[in-house]
Amino acid sequence: MFPDRHARSFLDAAVLSRLAAVPLFARMPMVGSVSGRHPSPYRGSSVEFAEYRKYVPGDDLRRLDWRAYGRSDRFYVKEFEADTNLRCCLVIDTSGSMNFGSTGITKIEYARRLGGALGYLALLQGDAIGISCVADGIARKIPPRRNPAHLTTVFDILEQAKPQNETQLAPVLHELAETIRQRALIIILSDLFVEPELLRGCFQHLRFRKHDVAAFHLLDPQELSFTFRRPMRFIDMEGGPAVFAEPNEIADRYHKVLEDYLAQIKQIMLESAMDYHRVTIDEDYEKVLMRFLVGRTRAKGGR
Amino acid sequence: MSFLAPMLLAGLPLVALPIIIHLINQRRFQTIRWGAMMFLLAANRLSRGYARLRQWLIMAFRMLAIAGLIFAIARPLASGWLGLSAGGRPDTTIVLLDRSPSMQQTGGSGGSTKLETGRQQLVQALKMLGSARWVLVDSTTNKAIEIESPDSLLNSPAGEPASSASDIPAMLQAAHDYIQANKSGRTEIWICSDLRENDWNGESGRWQTLRESFLEFPQGVRFHLLAYPQAALENVAIRVTDVRRQQTSDAAELFISLKLSRAPVLDSNSSNSKISVPVQFEIDGARSELTIEMDGAQFELKDHRIPLERSHERGWGRVSIPADANMADNEFCFVFDRPVPRVAIILADDPQAARPLELAAAISPDPSVHDSAEVISEEQLAAVEWEKLSLLLWQAPLPKGSSANLIQAFVERGGQAVFLPPAAPSEGEFFGVGWKAWVEEAEEIPVENWRGDQELLANTQSGAALPVGQLQIRRYAGLSGESFTPLASVRGGKPLLVRATTAHGGAYFLATTPAPGDSSLATSGVVLYVLVQRALAAGAAVLGNTRQLVAGAPPESDPATWQRVTGDERAISTEFPFHRGVYVSGERLLAVNRPAAEDQAQVLADHRLGELFRGLDFARVDDQAGSLSSLIQEVWRLFLAAMIVALIVEAGLCLPKLARTREATFKTEPVGFHAPGG
Numbered sequence: 001m002f003p004d005r006h007a008r009s010f011l012d013a014a015v016l017s018r019l020a021a022v023p024l025f026a027r028m029p030m031v032g033s034v035s036g037r038h039p040s041p042y043r044g045s046s047v048e049f050a051e052y053r054k055y056v057p058g059d060d061l062r063r064l065d066w067r068a069y070g071r072s073d074r075f076y077v078k079e080f081e082a083d084t085n086l087r088c089c090l091v092i093d094t095s096g097s098m099n100f101g102s103t104g105i106t107k108i109e110y111a112r113r114l115g116g117a118l119g120y121l122a123l124l125q126g127d128a129i130g131i132s133c134v135a136d137g138i139a140r141k142i143p144p145r146r147n148p149a150h151l152t153t154v155f156d157i158l159e160q161a162k163p164q165n166e167t168q169l170a171p172v173l174h175e176l177a178e179t180i181r182q183r184a185l186i187i188i189l190s191d192l193f194v195e196p197e198l199l200r201g202c203f204q205h206l207r208f209r210k211h212d213v214a215a216f217h218l219l220d221p222q223e224l225s226f227t228f229r230r231p232m233r234f235i236d237m238e239g240g241p242a243v244f245a246e247p248n249e250i251a252d253r254y255h256k257v258l259e260d261y262l263a264q265i266k267q268i269m270l271e272s273a274m275d276y277h278r279v280t281i282d283e284d285y286e287k288v289l290m291r292f293l294v295g296r297t298r299a300k301g302g303r
Numbered sequence: 304m305s306f307l308a309p310m311l312l313a314g315l316p317l318v319a320l321p322i323i324i325h326l327i328n329q330r331r332f333q334t335i336r337w338g339a340m341m342f343l344l345a346a347n348r349l350s351r352g353y354a355r356l357r358q359w360l361i362m363a364f365r366m367l368a369i370a371g372l373i374f375a376i377a378r379p380l381a382s383g384w385l386g387l388s389a390g391g392r393p394d395t396t397i398v399l400l401d402r403s404p405s406m407q408q409t410g411g412s413g414g415s416t417k418l419e420t421g422r423q424q425l426v427q428a429l430k431m432l433g434s435a436r437w438v439l440v441d442s443t444t445n446k447a448i449e450i451e452s453p454d455s456l457l458n459s460p461a462g463e464p465a466s467s468a469s470d471i472p473a474m475l476q477a478a479h480d481y482i483q484a485n486k487s488g489r490t491e492i493w494i495c496s497d498l499r500e501n502d503w504n505g506e507s508g509r510w511q512t513l514r515e516s517f518l519e520f521p522q523g524v525r526f527h528l529l530a531y532p533q534a535a536l537e538n539v540a541i542r543v544t545d546v547r548r549q550q551t552s553d554a555a556e557l558f559i560s561l562k563l564s565r566a567p568v569l570d571s572n573s574s575n576s577k578i579s580v581p582v583q584f585e586i587d588g589a590r591s592e593l594t595i596e597m598d599g600a601q602f603e604l605k606d607h608r609i610p611l612e613r614s615h616e617r618g619w620g621r622v623s624i625p626a627d628a629n630m631a632d633n634e635f636c637f638v639f640d641r642p643v644p645r646v647a648i649i650l651a652d653d654p655q656a657a658r659p660l661e662l663a664a665a666i667s668p669d670p671s672v673h674d675s676a677e678v679i680s681e682e683q684l685a686a687v688e689w690e691k692l693s694l695l696l697w698q699a700p701l702p703k704g705s706s707a708n709l710i711q712a713f714v715e716r717g718g719q720a721v722f723l724p725p726a727a728p729s730e731g732e733f734f735g736v737g738w739k740a741w742v743e744e745a746e747e748i749p750v751e752n753w754r755g756d757q758e759l760l761a762n763t764q765s766g767a768a769l770p771v772g773q774l775q776i777r778r779y780a781g782l783s784g785e786s787f788t789p790l791a792s793v794r795g796g797k798p799l800l801v802r803a804t805t806a807h808g809g810a811y812f813l814a815t816t817p818a819p820g821d822s823s824l825a826t827s828g829v830v831l832y833v834l835v836q837r838a839l840a841a842g843a844a845v846l847g848n849t850r851q852l853v854a855g856a857p858p859e860s861d862p863a864t865w866q867r868v869t870g871d872e873r874a875i876s877t878e879f880p881f882h883r884g885v886y887v888s889g890e891r892l893l894a895v896n897r898p899a900a901e902d903q904a905q906v907l908a909d910h911r912l913g914e915l916f917r918g919l920d921f922a923r924v925d926d927q928a929g930s931l932s933s934l935i936q937e938v939w940r941l942f943l944a945a946m947i948v949a950l951i952v953e954a955g956l957c958l959p960k961l962a963r964t965r966e967a968t969f970k971t972e973p974v975g976f977h978a979p980g981g
Contacts, residue, residue, distance in 0.1 A: 097338030107338070193341055223339040231329050234337035243343050244332065249358055253346035261342065 008155050010112035015286045016120055022293040024121050026086050026212045027275065031183040034146070036085025036126050041183070044082020052076045086185050087144035088122040088129050090115045090154070091176060092161055093190030095135040096238035099163035100191075102222035103282040108163045110218055110281040111189040117289055118187060119154045127185075131157050134172040135165040144184065166238035169194045173202035177209050188215040196264040203272035214275035214292070217265065221282050226254050275299075307378035307431065307937070314373050321365040357956055364953035371946030375939040380431070393525075394488030396434035397478045398425060398456065401496035402442045402465040404631030404897045405904075408497070408535050410927055416630075417531040418464050421495040422456045424529060424926060429453035429493070431937070436487065440477045442469035442502075443855065443881040447481035460875050464631060466883040466897045467855025469502040472509040479516055482524065490524045497531040498907045501900035505911050517919055526916060528923040532906045535628035539580055539597070540564045540902045543622055544764075546637045548611065549671045555613050557586065557639060558606040561622055565600055566904045584609060586620040616641045617848060619868060619885040619892055632902060636869065636885045638849035638892040644673040645843045646691055647835070650681060651698040652725050656816035659825035660696045660723075663835040674839065681706060689713050693842030694835070698723035698816055701733040714808035717845030717859075719838040721811045724780030732784055734803035734810045739781030742797070747775035747823075750799055753791035758802060759811065759834045760790055771830050775823040779815040787812065800834075809841060849892045853899075854881050860888045870895070 029041040043050055055064060055075030065078040092115055098108040119129045123146065130144030131154045140157050142150075169190060180186065186206060192199065192215070206213045228247035235242045262278070269276035275296070279288050306312060337343065406418040415423070429437070430453050437450045441461040448461060456462045471494070482490055496502060504510075517524050545560040563580060577598045584591045586609060595602060623634040647664035651657030657678050664676035679687065681699065684706050695710060697720060702710050714720055714734075728738035753760045753771045762768050776793055787801040790811075803810040817824035817831055824831045844850075852858070858880040865876065870884015879886055879895070886893045907915075912923070 097340075100336065100338035191338065193339060195341075220338070223342075228333075228335075231332040233332050233334040234340065234343055235334060236340045237336050237338050238340070240340055243337075243340065243347065245343065245347070246329070246358075249354060250343070250346050252354060253349045254342050257342045257345040257349065258339075 032085035040082035540632035719842035
């Protein structure tokens with residue numbers, strides 16, 4: 001698992017071993033390169049019977065169902081479902097705002113933990129894992145591969161991810177939707193601090209490309225509660241202008257704006273059939289992941 | 304708004320405390336690196352209407368609360384006395400109290416008079432304000448008296464009502480003199496008056512001087528006027544205009560003429576314009592009554608006869624009407640006596656002038672009055688019985704030496720003297736007036752102007768003018784000197800009849816003689832007769848043993864020797880000359896009554912009042928007789944209540960909105976667990 005024995009701060013072996021008990025499923029048929037545990041849109045050689053099909057010349061005679069021929073004097077070919085592995089793409093938001101954390105842990109660190117664990121779990125069940133670090137553009141990107149050495153590279157990228165620059169999630173997601181081959185599992189780890197309307201287009205684009213998209217919406221408790229006693233000068237972590245505000249005065253409006261935003265995001269996620277998880281980063285990431293995995297287990301089954 | 308502890312108002316800048324705290328708080332800001340800027344910016348963009356308003360309101364109410372507290376401890380006074388005492392306790396407070404009869408008018412519902420209400424209000428207000436020294440100038444003596452405390456206003460005789468008119472300029476002069484003599488510090492002058500025109504003498508030239516002299520005080524003098532200008536609802540004043548005792552062969556009668564004046568005059572069409580006034584006559588204690596139907600502003604009763612005993616030659620009486628809005632003008636005292644023989648002496652160079660004068664002086668208009676006139680020469684002057692003389696007619700060079708002294712003494716005790724020009728006017732002046740050369744006119748000239756309202760040429764009692772205009776003047780002597788009052792003048796304003804300025808008595812200078820070559824005074828003799836008879840009557844009035852006096856006039860004898868026969872019981876002996884009543888002084892019977900001007904209800908107009916105090920620190924408040932509300936009140940409770948209200952409202956505004964269930968909303972929640980494409 002760790003060929004170089006280099007301990008990663010965002011990985012906890014105990015948590016990983018516990019999580020490994022639950023498989024990571026895709027919600028829709030995936031297209032992988034090898035056989036795996038995920039349904040494929042194609043017919044293949046699994047034990048699961050799919051359908052009979054009329055024999056056409058050129059079909060492998062070994063797949064001809066002789067018993068059916070004996071009964072009906074017609075040639076039928078017996079087809080089975082294909083099982084495949086999946087390509088999991090982690091999309092880590094590395095914009096400046098991800099460096100915020102009021103509870104001792106930053107959002108980027110939280111994203112590292114989630115991403116690391118998911119990458120490990122995927123690879124454990126033979127799926128390919130790739131990663132894209134995005135901010136105002138795609139900072140780093142490696143395509144999904146399924147060899148264990150590749151995981152080290154993923155971990156390295158996670159470790160080196162540095163939150164800077166502003167969030168330009170929408171163009172980046174459009175680009176990823178186009179560049180990632182169809183039918184992949186895309187997991188977005190971001191605070192989604194962009195206009196919800198811009199995201200709607202991205203998600204629909206991803207859906208159109210038949211990707212299974214999951215989003216972890218990372219929010220800091222302080223961003224939600226906005227409890228400050230004194231007047232504050234808010235310096236934009238993404239390089240925008242600083243704002244001076246009297247929290248008592250502005251809190252009401254802040255909460256209103258926040259509520260509107262969250263409601264809108266939720267609506268868009270539902271409309272786009274996203275696997276959406278709002279996460280406050282003071283929560284144990286193991287629980288979050290467990291909920292994620294279990295939820296997917298329930299939702300599994302589509303082909 | 305004024306304050307009893309104005310020094311505490313220095314704490315008013317503390318009102319800015321919430322703002323300062325707010326600013327300090329803003330300076331104590333913390334800096335934070337913040338990710339969710341999009342919400343902050345959006346919140347900033349949102350309409351801030353109510354939120355911003357709420358912040359301002361909270362701030363305003365906090366400031367209001369502090370202001371309320373400061374105002375409350377500064378002990379505010381609610382009153383109309385704007386700018387009452389911004390500088391705290393004054394050094395000297397001078398009270399000018401108008402005690403004139405008009406101040407005894409009661410309010411609409413009866414009860415207290417203006418004077419009583421004013422005194423009480425003053426005591427209440429002044430006690431609250433405090434002062435190092437208290438001075439009272441009352442309207443009778445016009446002298447400044449130091450009093451111990453404002454309470455003295457209530458129990459001192461100097462605060463009781465009087466019958467004499469007030470002279471506000473003289474009172475102010477007394478106040479001015481007091482300030483000057485005592486070098487008092489910051490002074491407040493409180494005037495309590497009903498603003499009657501006759502008391503204030505708004506036209507008097509003294510105001511200008513007073514204003515200037517008050518402005519000269521460096522310490523600052525502040526004037527407060529407590530005014531009671533309301534007119535009476537229904538008031539009738541009674542006044543005796545004439546009392547005569549006539550004796551016939553078998554009986555004696557008293558003829559009383561009186562005048563009733565009514566204010567305010569109602570419209571003659573209104574139902575209650577007609578009133579009946581029962582007038583009660585009291586002669587030496589015996590009473591009779593007469594009901595008078597009155598319709599209009601004035602009613603005059605001429606020669607109401609009251610029979611007397613033949614032996615009853617001298618006595619006193621009183622007329623009264625029932626109580627109305629003003630009690631002080633419901634009674635009038637009079638005294639009567641057998642008429643005094645009226646003696647005139649004539650000293651004339653020109654017999655042609657002497658004869659008409661002698662005739663005019665010797666013929667009595669009334670059979671009961673005995674007139675006598677005697678022509679004498681200057682040598683006989685020493686032998687004249689001056690004490691029985693009423694009138695001196697002098698057509699000779701102006702007296703000098705001992706004659707002058709005799710005549711001066713005669714005029715001083717109230718005698719009347721009429722001087723006519725001698726044939727050859729010489730140098731020298733008498734009573735400040737001298738003769739100049741005769742002026743011969745080419746033709747006879749008429750008298751152009753004369754005073755018909757008073758003095759010798761006044762109109763008759765029925766209002767008809769004397770035929771002065773028909774007189775023809777052929778020549779007249781010029782007059783030198785300045786201290787005289789012209790009573791009649793010919794063309795070009797040349798004086799024909801003047802009155803010299805004297806303290807008592809009367810000294811007249813007629814610039815022509817009744818001689819046929821000089822004027823038509825003798826031929827059209829009415830004017831000469833009236834002139835001489837009026838002078839005789841005035842001279843005789845001081846001779847009798849009875850005297851009608853106007854309250855407030857300087858007494859001829861020491862009032863301490865007076866004995867009260869009837870009158871105001873509250874009056875102390877030194878103040879008898881100021882109180883209505885009948886008094887005995889030696890052998891004389893004196894009746895003291897209010898001045899005629901007191902019956903005129905004219906009130907000084909507001910703009911005139913403003914002019915009188917122009918440039919001075921002056922505040923006025925109008926009060927009403929019988930008003931129960933105190934002039935000034937401490938109203939700190941109001942401010943304390945305002946402070947509490949402000950605090951409660953502030954607390955209400957500060958209350959956070961209803962507790963939110965945001966925690967539940969923000970819980971981590973997965974959505975979209977459905978298998979798409981399944």
